Amino acid sequence: MSPNALSSTNLCTGVLNENDAETIDGGLLEERTHLKSAEKRQLKLVWRNVTAFALLHIFALYGAWLMITSAKFYTIFFAYSLYVVSMFGITAGAHRLWAHRTYKAKLPLRIILMIFNTIAFQDCAMHWARDHRVHHKFSETDADPHNATRGFFFSHIGWLLCRKHPDVIAKGRQLDISDLKADPVLQFQRKYYNILMPLLCFILPTIIPMYFWDEYFLNSWFVATMFRYTFTLNMTWLVNSAAHAWGHRPYDKNINPSENTGVAIFAFGEGWHNYHHVFPWDYKTAELGNYRLNFATAFIDFFAKIGWAYDLKTVSPEIIKRRAQRTGDGTHNLWGWGDKDQDQVEIDHATIVNKKEY
DSSP states (O other), X not given: OOGGGBOSSSBOSSOSSTTTOOSTTSOOSSOOGGGOOOOOOOOOBOHHXXXXXXXXXXHHHHHHHHHHHTOOHHHHXXXXXXXXXXXXXXXXXXXXXXXXXXXXXXXXXXXXXXXXXXXXOSSOHHHHHXXXXXXXXXXXXXXXXXXXXXOHHHHHTGGXXXXXXXXXXXXXXXXXXXXXXXXXXXXXXXXXXXXHHIIIIIIHHHHHHHHHHOOOHHHIIIIIIIIHHHHHHHHHHHHHTGGGTSSBXXXXXXXXXXXXXXXXXXXXXXXXXXXXXXXXXXXXXXXXXXXXXXXXXXXXHHHHHTTSXXXXXXXXXXXXXXXXXXXXXXXXXXXXXXXXXXXXXXXXXXXXXXXXXX
């Protein structure tokens, strides 16, 4: 058994990287779904957070109204652009690079991702990655920061409105994050976060539309800043909530994370969550062969082309097939060309490029 698969007090419920896996197809030897439960306890609300998030969503709704009625096109496009870079800062940065180490990035790309991540304002990447590692190692237990067994609302936003369960703090302290602490880019972000975050997430997004295309302050503040920021938060939270509730489970039917197309669309490829929890070390977080619903993978591949991203980890088709056959719910798509379930019409009308003539 892998030494990393155990905590000091109880078994983990998931793996964090390929070294944690105990089976050849990336799983654990023991069935541990019985450990996935939530302690019945009275949640202690943090009223400062409740008030802040309530106001944030009210402001966002007003921003949505202004976006329809009075905001300039440039402001709307600017807000969308900030949403895009924010999502890359979370998906390609805090998630795939720093939390899971699915690839390596040279200094210029790490700086870009740090800036994008700061615009997203979901805590510094070091803390985000630490909490996400706890989420995978102790998924859907009380040590999981956004334990989905407590319901949709808790896993979506409720976990931010109350005090953390003591297990979250305890397990977070046990995990090795020395790699995160050793990254000078993350050190810089953490040290100056209280300066960088307000500047990049709130101040500049408000000033830029006013200065460059003479936008009204109300439109700039409520559309480019409040609506954009709140929308980005909710699209990220859907990975914790909707993708742990609805969808197929072709790789492991024994866990709640699911393949959710809707979440994948808005979270840039993070909705293929059953695959991701089974193979969290895959830089694609999915088995998809194209970029239509996985923009973060396209982002990483682009920087791999220019040499800024390297050592991209993925999973072989043989391992995927083995795992889907062993623990999947039977909804896995065709393995590929020549699968016994492949439609003959597809075969007859397929285009084969650079075909070898015999």
